[in-house]
Amino acid sequence: MFRVLLCLSSFPEHLKEKLEEYMARFSKVRIVRTRKREGLIRTRLLGASMARGEVLTFLDSHCEVNVNWLPPLLDQIALNHKTIVCPMIDVIDHNHFGYEAQAGDAMRGAFDWEMYYKRIPIPPELQRADPSDPFE
Structure with missing residues (x-):
């Protein structure tokens, strides 16, 4: 690598x-x-x-990775080389630097017409029993 x-x-x-x-x-x-x-x-x-x-x-300059962050992503790519993976991104609290899970269920990232980044829910018909499974 x-x-x-x-x-x-x-x-x-x-x-x-x-x-x-x-x-x-x-x-x-x-x-x-x-x-x-x-x-x-x-x-x-x-x-x-x-x-x-x-x-x-x-990875952008503001990203911080932790132990074993990459293997689950590579696993999905190994199963299907056309898969694009994106981890759930935790928030690091600026007061105490502790990790906090992203609020809500798995979501997709998208830009609106004004180029604002938004998290949008995955439609029910695309959701999987295991939220870590890939979706279309």
């Missing part, structure tokens, strides 16, 4: 040579720099085009 860290070359000093030196310790990480700001989607597409693994995982 290789990881690609994408950086913009006009970032502050600590994200230039210092970052290159620090990341050199990790043989499975490559730093790829763009010549100009490309935006989230173009940058992810660039990373995907350079990836060498069989499965791509995108």
Whole structure:
């Protein structure tokens, strides 16, 4: 499994040579720099085009993963390579940094016409007995 860290070359000093030196310790990480700001989607597409693994995982800078977060997701992909997985994302309380489960049942993420991200319920006809099972 290789990881690609994408950086913009006009970032502050600590994200230039210092970052290159620090990341050199990790043989499975490559730093790829763009010549100009490309935006989230173009940058992810660039990373995907350079990836060498069989499965791509995108994590934003605000995401924090915990022990064994990936195996259940990979399990679903192993069962059907056309599956796209997304974990239930817990909330980290800003007062005490404790984990709190996402409110409600499993939901889908979607953008409305004003590009606001919303969580929308899974229609009853698509729900499974096990909420961790994939759905259309």
